[in-house]
Amino acid sequence: MTLLNDLQNKILIGDGAMGTLLYSHGVDRCFEELNLSKPDEILNVHKAYIAAGADVIQTNTYGANYIKLSRYGLEDEVRAINRTAVQIAKKAAAGNDTYVLGTIGGIRAFKKNAYSLEDIKRNFREQLYLLLSEEVDGLLLETYYDLEEIKTVLEIARKETNIPIITNISLHEIGVLQDGTPLHEGLSQLEALGADVVGLNCRLGPYHMLSSLEEIPLPDKAYLSVYPNSSLPTLEEGRLVYGSGEKYFAESALAFRNQGARLIGGCCGTTPLHIEAMAAALKGLAPVTEKKVKIRKEEISVTAAAERKYPPLQEIVSEKRSLIVELDPPKKLGIDKFLKGAKALQAAGIDALTLADNSLASPRISNVAVGSIVQQTLGLRSLIHITCRDRNLIGLQSHLMGLHTLGLTDVLAITGDPSKIGDFPGATSVYDLSSFDLISLIKQFNDGLSYSGKPLGEKTNFSVAAAFNPNVKYLDKAVKRLEKKIACGADYFISQPIYSEKQLIDVYEETKHLTVPIYIGIMPLTSSRNAEFIHNEIPGIILSDSIRERMAKAGDNREKAYQEGLAIAKRLIDAAFDLFNGIYLITPFLNYELTVELTNYIHKKQTEVNERKITHV
Ligand SMILES: Cc1cc2nc3c(=O)[nH]c(=O)nc-3n(C[C@H](O)[C@H](O)[C@H](O)COP(=O)(O)OP(=O)(O)OC[C@H]3O[C@@H](n4cnc5c(N)ncnc54)[C@H](O)[C@@H]3O)c2cc1C
Numbered sequence: 001m002t003l004l005n006d007l008q009n010k011i012l013i014g015d016g017a018m019g020t021l022l023y024s025h026g027v028d029r030c031f032e033e034l035n036l037s038k039p040d041e042i043l044n045v046h047k048a049y050i051a052a053g054a055d056v057i058q059t060n061t062y063g064a065n066y067i068k069l070s071r072y073g074l075e076d077e078v079r080a081i082n083r084t085a086v087q088i089a090k091k092a093a094a095g096n097d098t099y100v101l102g103t104i105g106g107i108r109a110f111k112k113n114a115y116s117l118e119d120i121k122r123n124f125r126e127q128l129y130l131l132l133s134e135e136v137d138g139l140l141l142e143t144y145y146d147l148e149e150i151k152t153v154l155e156i157a158r159k160e161t162n163i164p165i166i167t168n169i170s171l172h173e174i175g176v177l178q179d180g181t182p183l184h185e186g187l188s189q190l191e192a193l194g195a196d197v198v199g200l201n202c203r204l205g206p207y208h209m210l211s212s213l214e215e216i217p218l219p220d221k222a223y224l225s226v227y228p229n230s231s232l233p234t235l236e237e238g239r240l241v242y243g244s245g246e247k248y249f250a251e252s253a254l255a256f257r258n259q260g261a262r263l264i265g266g267c268c269g270t271t272p273l274h275i276e277a278m279a280a281a282l283k284g285l286a287p288v289t290e291k292k293v294k295i296r297k298e299e300i301s302v303t304a305a306a307e308r309k310y311p312p313l314q315e316i317v318s319e320k321r322s323l324i325v326e327l328d329p330p331k332k333l334g335i336d337k338f339l340k341g342a343k344a345l346q347a348a349g350i351d352a353l354t355l356a357d358n359s360l361a362s363p364r365i366s367n368v369a370v371g372s373i374v375q376q377t378l379g380l381r382s383l384i385h386i387t388c389r390d391r392n393l394i395g396l397q398s399h400l401m402g403l404h405t406l407g408l409t410d411v412l413a414i415t416g417d418p419s420k421i422g423d424f425p426g427a428t429s430v431y432d433l434s435s436f437d438l439i440s441l442i443k444q445f446n447d448g449l450s451y452s453g454k455p456l457g458e459k460t461n462f463s464v465a466a467a468f469n470p471n472v473k474y475l476d477k478a479v480k481r482l483e484k485k486i487a488c489g490a491d492y493f494i495s496q497p498i499y500s501e502k503q504l505i506d507v508y509e510e511t512k513h514l515t516v517p518i519y520i521g522i523m524p525l526t527s528s529r530n531a532e533f534i535h536n537e538i539p540g541i542i543l544s545d546s547i548r549e550r551m552a553k554a555g556d557n558r559e560k561a562y563q564e565g566l567a568i569a570k571r572l573i574d575a576a577f578d579l580f581n582g583i584y585l586i587t588p589f590l591n592y593e594l595t596v597e598l599t600n601y602i603h604k605k606q607t608e609v610n611e612r613k614i615t616h617v
């Protein structure tokens with residue numbers, strides 16, 4: 001008999017978890033390495049599943065590939081670990097009519113960009129070759145969150161072998177894959193690429209998997225498989241623990257059978273006891289050949305975006321002079337001085353106040369809190385910076401929903417300074433998303449969809465700025481990043497401060513082909529020490545000798561330094577004026593008098609230009 005012949009008219013029982021079972025025995029290291037150092041322990045797990053009633057077991061090779069083993073310094077052992085794994089599983093299966101599947105686990109979790117398809121293909125081919133050369137009875141590709149990844153590796157495997165291939169994907173939520181593809185579409189695509197068995201494993205327990213299977217028809221050619229976790233996990237004293245509930249698991253197995261599943265096993269948290277209970281419940285039952293598919297209730301339709309309170313800055317700056325000013329939330333509690341500054345800048349006539357997100361990776365009062373106060377109480381538009389450093393994918397999405405709810409529709413999407421440079425160098429820098437990903441995510445919110453493609457119920461109406469750092473060795477490379485950011489959906493750019501007239505011209509020349517506008521950064525210097533700090537310690541920024549000399553001459557005289565800083569900034573504004581409509585002033589250390597004065601200067605200059613135009617007419 002072969003596995004596929006058996007599946008034609010039988011339900012086959014799979015095995016349960018390997019990893020979490022070993023973990024519950026106290027193993028807290030690379031599970032696959034045990035094939036070499038403790039083969040008997042692995043043999044005993046296989047034997048326990050066979051004794052429990054498993055018709056199909058899987059090799060202990062879930063993470064036995066170059067990418068995953070190299071995390072343990074075991075990349076040179078790929079060959080030995082895979083070959084031994086098959087030998088151990090075959091030894092356990094001998095004389096038992098048990099099929100041995102060679103397992104290859106997915107690499108990408110939700111971070112699509114973490115591994116290129118080329119890396120994944122290379123990694124997969126090596127493991128595939130080893131498992132095939134040991135003559136497994138079938139392949140089990142399991143725990144794939146990324147549809148693109150599993151389709152890619154399935155195509156490789158299908159070309160290489162005729163043995164049965166089982167493809168199990170892991171769901172994002174009921175009936176939906178991570179990229180928003182409905183489950184039935186995902187499974188059909190796998191079937192079309194030649195998978196013999198298609199189904200689900202891991203991440204979710206019986207409840208979610210059953211609800212998902214209820215929505216999918218029986219595949220035309222392939223069979224259905226399901227390997228749920230025993231439950232959702234909880235954390236107990238730092239360890240992930242799954243619920244037991246063998247009886248519940250066995251009842252669920254009956255329901256899976258009614259939904260057409262023919263290969264039923266268990267994933268994380270399951271034990272030989274789960275498999276035993278399930279095998280007993282399914283004993284003597286034939287697979288179903290017909291089913292009624294549950295039609296999913298229509299998702300709540302996505303309503304159009306609410307009216308924006310302010311026109312998007314990219315529209316304003318494309319047409320005329322526009323001025324935005326950064327005034328960072330205070331590092332200490334109390335916002336009196338901050339609010340005074342915001343009011344003064346509003347009175348001076350700016351288009352938006354930009355608020356950094358814990359700039360230089362040091363905690364400040366939340367920019368959402370102060371930005372919301374500014375926008376709601378003063379009626380001044382707040383532009384909220386969002387870094388990828390402080391929030392994971394959950395936090396970022398919640399943050400965006402919160403901003404939308406508060407009517408804060410102007411955002412700047414940035415990677416963020418690394419926490420290493422801030423007040424808490426040991427703090428985690430999350431970076432679940434890159435700035436490119438964050439821009440795309442916000443634009444996806446504007447389409448009414450979350451990261452996974454799940455409808456948000458409403459469309460957001462964010463206008464998305466991206467950062468431009470021209471203070472780099474190769475400006476052309478920085479411009480390439482801008483092009484990529486535009487492709488992701490950036491509406492306009494805001495630049496780091498520029499300190500030389502020549503640089504302004506270079507930047508203009510290198511960026512004039514871009515399809516979105518730029519706000520050019522100008523930050524007044526406050527003292528010679530400030531100038532020396534910026535010149536010597538901020539990577540990429542080079543102040544000219546003459547600027548440093550002018551600031552040095554002012555010495556410790558605060559008033560003189562203030563005036564010099566202003567004069568230098570005005571020179572830069574003069575240089576930027578005809579090249580760029582957008583000017584972004586950065587207020588140093590809450591010294592808003594400086595940016596108020598520069599705002600007045602810009603308005604005066606603009607009025608003169610306008611008057612001159614009128615005279616010419
Ligand atoms: C207008 C503006 C506002 C900012 N506000 C904040 C803030 O509120 N909070 C905060 O923490 N930080 C802030 N920053 C700093 C910013 O997050 C970091 O400087 C970041 O490294 C550069 O901007 P980004 O996030 O868009 O980087 P990205 O373009 O996403 O670049 C990320 C990383 O890629 C690398 N890189 C980028 N360009 C190049 C290049 N040309 N060549 C080689 N490598 C490159 C760098 O390592 C860089 O850090 C701001 C920067 C700007 C310009």
Ligand SMILES: [Zn+2]
Pocket residue numbers: 143201202203229267268
């Ligand atoms: Zn699992």
